[in-house]
Amino acid sequence: MWMMGYDEDGEFNMVDPSLHERKLMTLMPRPMTTYPNNTSTTATITPCLNLINGNDLFSQYHHLDHSWRDQFNFVPPVVVSSRWNPTPEQLRELEELYRRGTRTPSAEQIQHITAQLRRFGKIEGKNVFYWFQNHKARERQKRRRQMETAAADHGDHHHHDSDTPQKKELSKTPHTLLYFLVHNIFYEK
Amino acid sequence: MWMMGYDEDGEFNMVDPSLHERKLMTLMPRPMTTYPNNTSTTATITPCLNLINGNDLFSQYHHLDHSWRDQFNFVPPVVVSSRWNPTPEQLRELEELYRRGTRTPSAEQIQHITAQLRRFGKIEGKNVFYWFQNHKARERQKRRRQMETAAADHGDHHHHDSDTPQKKELSKTPHTLLYFLVHNIFYEK
């Protein structure tokens, strides 16, 4: 329905739907079977991805009666959460890193952090990247709003805090995920 | 100088300079030596990268006399352009694609286009990605400005053109480079 047509920019889209259906993934129903690449050697219990955070994703199929299921060899598709949700430990670690000054971790830092946090559950590099990006932006806008209200209280004074983006520094070294990825994938050779 | 310190967000940066010195690259002076990965099997003449668009990058060192050069075994560093510049053919092809409706090509499209355009000279996927991103944005703002002036002429009427970003469509399929890269690099497994 939305898969083929012109968008606001007049762009014509005709794409392979299988490539872009990212909302929910349907997997073979193999409960308690971890991913092949799951490093099961860690001492901490890595919860089955379908039960992370205690959400039993099978429960939504309990209304199906067994006779029907058996007759057609029906197996309820396992709907796996489409987006990452940090475990409390992961969040704690990330916030600690942020508090200690990490804002835009380099690709290597991202990889390292990701590897560390995988001990606490499923996580990918892009999650770490997005987390810092969002956290930085939202802390900033939080402060901005505080400043606004403070300014309104005091009669619109322009008091430059230590966090006010003063004038914009030059020559910022690119540290973004995009930078890393571009250099890794697209630098042919 | 700018390489180590706190940026506007209070982030501490201490990075390997070699990773980020992207302003100008200095290569060994090997005139007429194409890049190793240069597909030299194509029938079309692929110009030496240093002479693309007819810029002889050695001419800037003609003031140096030979005796001095020979004495100290001086070889003029070949300054290679730090950013891609499309050849006329590449630009023609890209504009044709745009005219035909391509706006945000998928990763596969990018790879395909890049492969095609490599026939005309050095190019990378990210160049194609950025070209479409920039071209789309600048065509849009061009039209926006036209609209502004038109509205000013007619007394600020709100006449919704077919290109006015009406309300924002939902369910846009992610087609960006970032999407592609993220899925290729960070999808562990």
Next chain:
DNA sequence: GCAAATTAATGATTTATTCAAG
């Protein structure tokens, strides 16, 4: 004609905004 100086285009990054899952 020819470089240095200045301006205009545009390639490349970063930041702000938006969408939508939970």
Next chain:
DNA sequence: CTTGAATAAATCATTAATTTGC
């Protein structure tokens, strides 16, 4: 309502056009 994910807008920085003084 919070926040992970994605896109669009703004910005930076480099190269090409263009101008200017000689």
